[in-house]
Every structure is written in structure tokens, then in C-alpha cells.
Amino acid sequence: MTVFRLAVVCRSLAPERFGGTATAWFARQVDSRDDFKPDVIDLSATPLAELPGRIDQADAIVIVAPEYNHAYPGDLKTAIDAVREPWAAKPVAFLTYGGRSRGLRAAEQLRLVFAELHAVAIREGLSFHDVPGSFVNGDPTEPGTTEAATLLLNRLAWWSHTLREARTQTPYVL
Template sequence: MTVHPLRLVVLTRNLEDGRFGTAVTRWFAREVERAEGFKLDLVDLSVVPVAELPERIEDADAAVIVTAEYNHAYPGDVKTAIDAVRRPWYAKPVGFVAYGGRSGGLRAAEALRLVFGELHAVTIRDSLGFREEDFTASGEPVDASTPRAAGAMLRQLAWWARCLRDARADTPYPE
């Protein structure tokens, strides 16, 4: 039996050089590429028109949102992008990689769980959260256990992605 790679959309706000979010996103994208069984689709919201998002999410088996935390929440452009997709989020697993603030962005991830619950998505419990001091100047995590944490999240995401992909193929998600 051939196992098809899981199409993983990694949605980020901006990949401009010199930004902490860019370092986090690029590191996580490398982790996805090192993991077995994924085909990466990196979506930079500063470049990709919002009108393209529904089709890319529809084609995906899973998604990871890379987001900053601002004022204990996520940025407005992330919410605009999520809301522009709507139905393609149904029965899709979603993970979070967040950064910023004292919580390392985890308050943004927790706020996003509520949004994705309303969109009938399945959120992965284990999120990744970072502060700027958690990365070296060259864009690598300081803590040697960070890649293992990313791997655990990706394995959970893959499990859900396979189960939900098969379920959607067998029976359309009820409205």
C-alpha cells in the first residue's frame, strides 16, 4: 500500500528578512521538510492574495498557523485570512506555532483554538511557543529539545490528517 504525502499548509503573516516571525517560520518549515510524509505549502499572507486561500486549504490535509501574539491575541490579518476560507477548514486538523510576549505566543494559539472550533476544525493540543531569546541569531532554537517538540506536534498532526482525510473521502462532513 502506498502512503501519499500529507499536504500541509503552513500559513504565516510575513517572510520579510530580519523579522523574528520569519526566523520561526523558516525553522519550522525546515522541520516539516525533515519530517517524513509531508508536502509543504508555505503561504505568506503578505504575498498570497486572500482569494487564493480557500483553494489551498481545500487541497490541504492539514494546516499549521504561525502567528505572533499581540495584546494576548493574534493579529487581525490572520483572522481575516482564516475567515476568508470558512468551509475548507471543516474537518481539517490545525496546529499552532506562536511567538511573542511573555507566554511565547501561546495566548494567541489558545485564542485561535476557539476560532477553529467554530470552523469545525480539529486543533492539535501540543503547540509550539517562542520568545526571541529562544532562538540564536542564525535562526536556530537554543533549546535542543525544541526539534523533538516540533516532531511530536507533526506526528500528532499527521495522525489526525490521515484519519480525517480518509473520513472526508468516505463520507462528506455534515453541514
């Protein structure tokens, strides 16, 4: 079986931050599979100079992001811009959270950014509202969330396989 490297990028893994809770739960979903090896990247603890190499090694990426003021946070944009070329020709999914919109406005803006970076944003995503009430004891309270994560990971596996094979056969030129 092919194992894909999945970079899970979040702003902070601090336990008192919702992003850390959501990331830890998602990482457990990834760990339960045989087709992905997760690399959880805590942007609050990872030097920006290290980030391009870790993304370069990834076959797929999941961005964990809150919505702030109808957008995603500036420090996430700084991290994305620090990487640039290693995003190209890789699938990206979003796990977002915040307010009634569930962070979906942040995800839509991130789709535009990643399109410009030649990444492939997949349709499936995860989103949470009522932060932090949408999780109890580290698990989501909304029915169907685990199934949605499984579907997202199934799609990421397909795109990881397809795009890795394409990058191997014909290197992507920017």
C-alpha cells in the same frame, strides 16, 4: 507511504521578521520528513482570493502567529475568515510567539475560532518567548524544541490520515 499536504500559514516571511525565521525553521523540519509536503503560505504576499483554494488542498494546517495585546493579529483573523469552509474537518496546530506568554494566549483564542470553523485543533503546539533571542542562526536555542516539532508533526500525521479517510468515506457537511 501516504504524503499529506501541510499548509504552513504565516503573516510574513520577511527575514527581519521573527515569524519568517520561525516559519523557515519549521518548514525545514517538515522537509526532513517523507509524510508531509509543505505549502508555506505568506499572507503578506498571497491574495486572499487564493487562500481558500490552497487551504482546500491541504490535509493539515499549521498557523504561525504572534501574540499582540493578549490576542492574535487582526490581519490573521481576516485571512481565516476569508477561507471559511475549507478549514472544516482538518487538523490545525499552532506555532506562536511573543513575550513571556510565548504567544499561548493567541493560540488559545485561535483554538476557539477553529472550533467554530469545524477544524480539529491538536493539543501539541510550539511556542517561543524572548523574540528574536530564542533563535540563533535560524535555529531555536531552547533544548527539546526539535523534538517538540517532531511530536507535533507525528500527531498531525495521525490526524491527517484519520480525517482524510473520514472526509473521503463520508463528506463533512456544514
